Amino acid sequence: MSQLEKMEVNPDLAMERAKCNFNIMELTHILDGGEENTVRRKKIEDIALNSGASKDAFPEEHMSPKEKYENAVRKSCIFADLVKNDFAHLTGLETFGINSNVIRRTADAFFKEVSPFLLHMGMFVPTIMGQCTSDQMSYWLPRAMAMQIIGTYAQTELGHGTFIRGLETTATYDPETEEFVLHSPTLSSYKWWAGGLGNTANYCIVVAQLYTKGECHGTHPFIVQIRDEDTHMPLPGITVGEIGPKMGFNTADNGFLGFDHYRIPRDHMMMKNAQVLKDGTYVKVARHGKLTYGTMVFVRVMLVSEAAFNLAKACTIAVRYSAIRRQSKPKPDEGEPQILDYATQQHKLFITIATAHALQLSSSWLWRSFSAVLTEMKEGNTDKLPEFHALSSCLKAVSTSDAAYLIEQCRHACGGHGYMISSGIPHLYNFVSATRTYEGDYTVLLLQTARFLVKAYEQAEAKQPLTPTVSYLKLAFTRKEPWDSSPAGIVRSFQALAAGKVSTCVKNMRKRMRSGLSEVEAWETSTIQLVSAAEAHCRAVISDAYKSETERLTANSSPNVKIVMEQLSTLYLYYWALERIGDLLLYTSISEKDIVELQTAYEELLQKIRPNAVGIVEAFDLRDELLHSTLGSYDGRAYERLMDEALRSPMNKEPINQSYYKYLRPMMKANL
């Protein structure tokens, strides 16, 4: 046992735990979606983490990029073995989403950045499940699940990521040999970004423009072998490599890939939604043209819970640290207070906790909606897909954007020490800020939602029925929403605000078209407002889901857990109402007096939450191995851990660095 492991818990943290007035484990069960899930999660974590295999003998941050990657591959193989052999009885394909989430989170103990296998489990396997015929699936899925092959998802190219229809890689069917010929006609057509593509994967899902009988049928997915299964050498006709250092994701060997008339068998086209027959006839199977985008929708749903999870980590670190950090002396006759006692610190941190809850509960709700949509689609009914695409797009955009902003707030809340890699916060920020971009950029996805909102508004105007998540749009045609500061009243105000913004956009676009702009130009010149309307819609959806899920989940809970969860969901509503005062003044009857009262109520709520703050973050139940943080560990020994980490630095391994003799000494002597 190391010196650190023997140390007692920091007394400030012990004091915080003693004053927590609710049952922490009860809240954990709620956040996990039930006690059974908590028990299973803990079993998985125990198996994975008690072996010590997640630990590094040498600190990862002092390794070279190549060493970091190799270490990540080593640990990925250990982790893959655990998943295959030790978790097998606890998991199952039928609950892929839920279990993959737990496994994905447990993996974070092994990787400070990410596993090079992330895309294998995160996109390769889900695409096989979503885009293959049953015959294809029975061939590929067992091989992928057993890790006999390692795959990734290569859609984005140097020239195009957002605009999928603009991808340039071609897959041209040759009926003579019953093969597709994959080709990269330009530099900008090179695949770029796929995680694990640089050095790890030997297979790859490639999204390419399908040509048969001289006709282009748009983008389709193909399973492509890129490396020899034994030697791992890139196959002839394949150019593959790693794209270089990034802000984060540095252990993910994101790669590039080019094809020189590279041939694959016909049945390597993923044929669930469309097929090319032996003679080259193209057959469209799916009832909705966008079902080939299914993996992206699945990952967007998963990313909402990723955002919640990473936010939970950041606020656990920042709240624990704020409980043990003392600074300044506002009252001359008292000692320095814990920084958690400052209202401004609570303002930075408690919205972070509330947002982690809001996103966690919204993501469970979204996952249930997704399962319902999938069930209907299996029966051939795709009616709900447009609404779900709009919903998952905005939730992915707003959750990842909020999480990135709030993780940065957590860094600010930890002062200088938050800037240390060892605090754990920089890695979290670098990871989450990428989620705002990949799987659909923030602005681009909100504009997708805006398209749906504008159409729904026109339906409301024509008094046609509206789908559930936009039924509130009828508020755009009623009088100004009367301000009501109850939680239900604030949710209604957020809906009125979103409805008002959509209405303003539509009116502006119509005005611009009357003045001579085309529909496309009128849309383009209104996109700043459209993004804002879609964000407002999403905020209303999250607020509504958070409030109603809190009511549902606390219906039978103990009184104090109910109070804590209600305080946080109300805080979320107050915070966003105060952030959106300008809009509320435009679209509701809120008055100056109401605003003053709302600000006071918000500040009082911060004080009510304060005594339970440490207990609340500890209900996320994040083991030290998952946090990777000197500042946020369970024992609260931040200073000892910071010093311990500093001493592990190779820069401290010799009393005098050689640069002294080479450069410093000659320079100083010459200057004598």
Ligand SMILES: CCCCCCCC/C=C\CCCC(=O)SCCNC(=O)CCNC(=O)[C@H](O)C(C)(C)COP(=O)(O)OP(=O)(O)OC[C@H]1O[C@@H](n2cnc3c(N)ncnc32)[C@H](O)[C@@H]1OP(=O)(O)O
């Ligand atoms: C085990 C779990 C682990 C989870 C974590 C995994 C982490 C993995 C880590 C990293 C992964 C990173 C992977 C990637 O980034 S892969 C690449 C992702 N790329 C994108 O997301 C590209 C974004 N672009 C798009 O999605 C689309 O092209 C678009 C911008 C949304 C739309 O483009 P466009 O306007 O040109 O529209 P289309 O002509 O294509 O569409 C016309 C109509 O279709 C509707 N539409 C679009 N997309 C969908 C969809 N997915 N589903 C349903 N409908 C869709 C669109 O709204 C139009 O409808 P309308 O009725 O208005 O005409």
Ligand SMILES: Cc1cc2nc3c(=O)[nH]c(=O)nc-3n(C[C@H](O)[C@H](O)[C@H](O)COP(=O)(O)OP(=O)(O)OC[C@H]3O[C@@H](n4cnc5c(N)ncnc54)[C@H](O)[C@@H]3O)c2cc1C
């Ligand atoms: C860490 C990381 C991992 C990734 N992993 C993968 C992977 O495994 N596989 C894969 O295929 N891809 C991957 N990607 C690529 C990723 O999906 C794309 O980068 C992402 O979809 C954004 O597309 P883009 O790069 O083309 O951005 P661009 O579309 O070029 O965006 C640049 C700017 O232009 C704006 N813009 C673009 N189009 C519009 C529009 N129509 N209206 C208004 N504004 C617009 C955007 O809002 C943004 O501000 C990864 C990316 C990152 C950062």
